[in-house]
Amino acid sequence: MTAASAIDRVLVIKLGALGDFLLALGPMQAIRRDHPSARLTLLTRAPYLDLAQASGLFDEIWIDSAPKLNPLAWLALRRKLRGGRFRRVYDLQTSDRSAGYFRLLGGAGGPEWCGKVPGCSHRHVYDAPSPLHTVERQREQLAIAGIDDVPLSDLGFLDAPIADRLPARPFVLLIPGASPGRPAKRWPADRFGDLAARLDAQGLGTAVAGTAGEGDLADAIQAAAPEALDLTGATSLPELAAFARAARLVIGNDTGPTHLAALAGAPTLALFSADSDPGRTGPRGPHTRALQRDDLADLDVEAVLAETGDWIARDPRLGDGAT
Structure with missing residues (x-):
């Protein structure tokens, strides 16, 4: 396992939906705490762009293009992902789509990957569907990558005069x-x-x-x-x-x-x-x-x-x- 201090580029994947994204902010905040100097990139969907920006956690936010049967779109996404030169990926979506992105990044020969896809470096193995609440499941997942303190999401950054x-x-x-x-x-x-x-x-x-x-x-x-x-x-x-x-x-x-x-x-x-x-x-x-x-x-x-x-x-x- 690479020391957190040596990981200079990190990708976090969380595509939605809103409730899931909000619950994942706690893990995202813990990832930022454990990688304070890394360039942190988020891959998400357009509806969560403003929320992700407001969190102040990320140096860059990429919008998932969600390519389907368009080979050129998949090639463009592969170039973008590989061009990020990520040292570690935290897959907080853990879906078939994000597993596809593991393969686009080179699979087991690509960056360290914290998720559930077979062959990844920090694999979280659990029954599907997991009997655990999303919060506990993601705490278990991050612990495998050495992140042990994952609090509930802090939404203090969301406020407005009303x-x-x-x-x-x-x-x-x-x-x-x-x-x-x-x-x-x-x-x-x-x-x-x-x-x-x-x-x-x-x-x-x-x-x-x-x-x-x-x-x-x-x-x-x-x-x-x-x-x-x-x-x-x-x-x-x-x-x-x-x-x-x-x-x-x-x-x-x-x-x-x-x-x-x-x-x-x-x-x-x-x-x-x-x-x-x-x-x-x-x-x-x-x-x-x-x-x-x-x-x-x-x-x-x-x-x-x-x-x-x-x-x-x-x-x-x-x-x-x-x-």
């Missing part, structure tokens, strides 16, 4: 969206609306976060709770982190913004169906909980209120009720 946009009273941030291709991950919008109405009756406001394409979810919630603040399509990631920190708590589906809220330090309840496993992919943070039903249509508002009642009564960041 004081003039905050609700006038303490509020709960709702995240009713999720991947359009996985509708089973969504708690019905009318349940979020019922929840917002009940929170309003308890003296708490609500704000609804999501993409511009999820405005219909905010409309459904406002039909039950007209004073709910619609933030869909109106927040950058730094602004979303700031709203999460300002909220009494965050309640959301298994989706990237819910991961962001948890890692930003907000008390966060994530709602899961059988479509995903909170033990393997659930949000991580100082104050997080998960509530799961095989079918989220079977999750009633009373169960959500019961799970968060102590948080509603008192912010766990103040001391009592911290998890």
Whole structure:
């Protein structure tokens, strides 16, 4: 194993999705700490460029061109990768695509490679799918390369001034969206609306976060709770982190913004169906909980209120009720 001090060029591969990228920031921060003088390059996808730049971790960020059946595109990518003259690669994607990049870089004859692909120098062998949470799995992976202290992602770099946009009273941030291709991950919008109405009756406001394409979810919630603040399509990631920190708590589906809220330090309840496993992919943070039903249509508002009642009564960041 080459000493970290002798490794002057490092490639990190993390292509997405948002929740996975956010969880991988802790490993990325640990890699930068252990290679303070190396030129650190990230290979990622275009949606995560701004986030990667804001992290301040990388000297260079390359956008994955995702070539498919175009031989010229593959040749161009091979030239680019080999031209980076990397001494070590940290494959935090560990997918078939990133395994292909191992081969483009020369396989076992190329740079040191920390990942799961057979033949690499620092191979992490585990069952697929791994029974471990992503956080623990990546800690095991980096330990093989001599990086032993891998904390949770620090999102302190994500912040923005939002004081003039905050609700006038303490509020709960709702995240009713999720991947359009996985509708089973969504708690019905009318349940979020019922929840917002009940929170309003308890003296708490609500704000609804999501993409511009999820405005219909905010409309459904406002039909039950007209004073709910619609933030869909109106927040950058730094602004979303700031709203999460300002909220009494965050309640959301298994989706990237819910991961962001948890890692930003907000008390966060994530709602899961059988479509995903909170033990393997659930949000991580100082104050997080998960509530799961095989079918989220079977999750009633009373169960959500019961799970968060102590948080509603008192912010766990103040001391009592911290998890």
